[in-house]
Amino acid sequence: MTSPGSTTGPTRREHDLLGDRDVPADAYYGVQTLRAQENFHITGVPLHHFPRMIEALAQVKRAAARANHRLGALDDERAAAIEQACEEIVGGALHEHFVVDMIQGGAGTSTNMNANEVIANRALEILGHEKGQYDQLHPNNHVNLGQSTNDVYPTAVRLTIMLSFPALAEAMDQLITTLRSKGEEFSSVLKMGRTQMQDAVPMTVGQEFHGWATTIEEDVQRLTRTATLFQEINLGATAIGTGITSDPRYAQMATSDLAELTGIPFVVSADLVEATSDTGAFVTFSGILKRIAVKISKICNDLRLLSSGPRAGFHEINLPSVQPGSSIMPGKVNPVIPEVVNQVAYEVIGNDLTVTFAAEGGQLQLNAFEPVIAFNILESTRIMTRAMNTLADRCIAGITLNEDVLEDYLRRSIGIVTALVPVLGYSASTEVAEEALRTGRPVAELVLERELLDEKRLAGLLSPASMTAPHRTTVTGTIPAIEDPEATRPDSGEMALPPTERADF
Known part of the structure; x- marks a missing residue:
């Protein structure tokens, strides 16, 4: 591929507002793209790094x-x-000729002109002409007819996101499936739950994995619903939303054609002036990506903590050993998969802040900073998709348990005394807990020694079912769970949730 700004080898002469320039003869882009290459050495990430972006531009x-x-x-x-x-x-053709940097000045004009020039020069070939013979078919007069960067670029970015996010949703679904599978595998294994890094009450390892699955599952729906915001577009708005230079029927017609081509139900914004400067949908979508990143990073923190050791840490679970962990310490294996996912999450969180500032920084009838918004959202989507797949395939799927360690923690923990409170009362249970802490003796042993409960009753209270699920206990026994909890309510109708608690979004 020709390097930025290079004119080594055969060239053709092209002209624009600033004068004449020599463009590589084999390039499908033209003079305006050449200038953008020279001006924007920023990220080193060209448009063709995101094939969906090129596809979206072509569809528009x-x-x-x-x-x-x-x-x-x-x-x-x-x-x-x-x-x-x-x-x-x-x-998939000619993608290598989409060469401008993703971050650029001009509100995306360089991206729009890169597309116009590549399409124009390929169309010229189809008509039997040479590249650059713009008197026959012009990038602006024909390919960009009735358009402006200010309606083409935001429409293309919206379409790119619509084409890109399903891969992330699919990766999230795969991670959820893997977590739930592990949850079923570990459903009967007890462990100590912890709050504020201190022993709390027992749970099953399966409950822990199912909890992780549920927290990710919530956001698959949020991601999909938020993406529908991008179905409202400003195609036909041209420069500032007034539609100048376009046919009055163009906006509706072009939007309908785009919907037919892509299968996405795009609609024309009700207020094209507002839509041309508005970036609210990007802020909302980026916020969902950040929310997902925060959750997945927290899960990775848990995985690293639970697998810490193996001799001087928690050592409750074993993560798959995927590579040696040290160049100096023999035998050391590090939790590299959770670590890399943590770093991806930090990147996404930072990207969201960039999107927020860029959206706020827009002025008057246009936001000139949409290129950095697009770059950060697309990059977040891309790396989060890869991180989810990596976490599921190279970490979660291969996790095993150290059941002896889990059992020993459970046996020695004072957390199980909480299960005895409904029967012994808080004061007596506290005395048992204090002695257990002071002496290091197991709670069950102390309860039997003090003759607070007999073995059979104690075993029932400390059974997995009693310690890991709701139930009612009294001094005389365990009351079976009520089959229909609604029947005990004064009003068995649907309980209304306050607006902030509703689960429909």
Whole structure:
């Protein structure tokens, strides 16, 4: 691929507002893309790093060509050539010619012109002309007809996100499935739960894994629902939302064509002036990505803590050994998969802050900072997808338990005394707990020694079912669970939740 700004080898002469420049003869991009390459050496991440972005740009241009053709603004031959060029790009062709940096000045103009020039030069070839013969088919006059960067770019970014997020949702689903599978595998294994890093009450290892699965599962739905915000677009708004230079019918027609091409039910925004400057949907979606990142990072913190040791830590679980852990300490294996996922989460959290500042920084009728918004959201989506897959496949699926350690912690913990409180009372239970802490003796042994309960009754209270699920106990025995808890309520109708508690979003 030709390096940025290079004119080594054969060239062709192109002209723009600033004058003439030599463009590599084999390049499908043109002079404006060449200038953008020279101006924006920022991230080193070009457009083709995100193939879905290129596909989205081509689909928007294809929809525009269809609409303009039906409106009589674009003749049959040019419309057909533009559409064919766009189809080829959607299919994966010419992606290496989308070369401008993802972060750029100009509110995305360089991205828009990169697309216009590549499509125009491929369309020229289809019509039998040479690249750069813009008197026959022009990047601005024909490919960009009735459009502006200010409606094309945000529409393409919205479409890119719509095309990209399903892979993340799928990766989350796979992680959930893997966690639930482990939850079932470990459903009968007891352990001590902890709060504030101190022994709390017993639970099963399965409950812990199921809890992790549930917290991720909640956000698959939130992610999908939030993505629907991107179905409202400003295509046809042109420069600031007034639709100047476009046919009055163009916005609705092009939007309908884009919906037909992509299968996504896009609609024209009710207020195109507002929509052209608004970045609220990006802020909301980025916030969901941050929420997911925070949750997954917390899970990884737990995994690293529970697997710590193996001799001087918790050592309750074993993470798969995927690589040696030290260049100097023999035998050391580190929790590298949770560690890398933690780092991905930190990146996503930082990206969300960037999106927030960029959205707030927009001025008047346009937000000039949409390129950095797009880059950070797409990068967050991409790395989170990979992190989820890595965590599920290379960590969660291979976790094993150290059941002897779990049993020993449970036996020696004073946390199990909580299960005796309903029968012994808080004061007597506290005395047992204090002696257990002072002497290091097991709680059960002390209860029997003090003749507070007989063996059979104690065994029932300390059974897995009694210690890990709700039940009612009295001095005379355990009361069976009520089959229909609703029947005990004064009003058995649906309980209303306050607005902030509703689970519909």
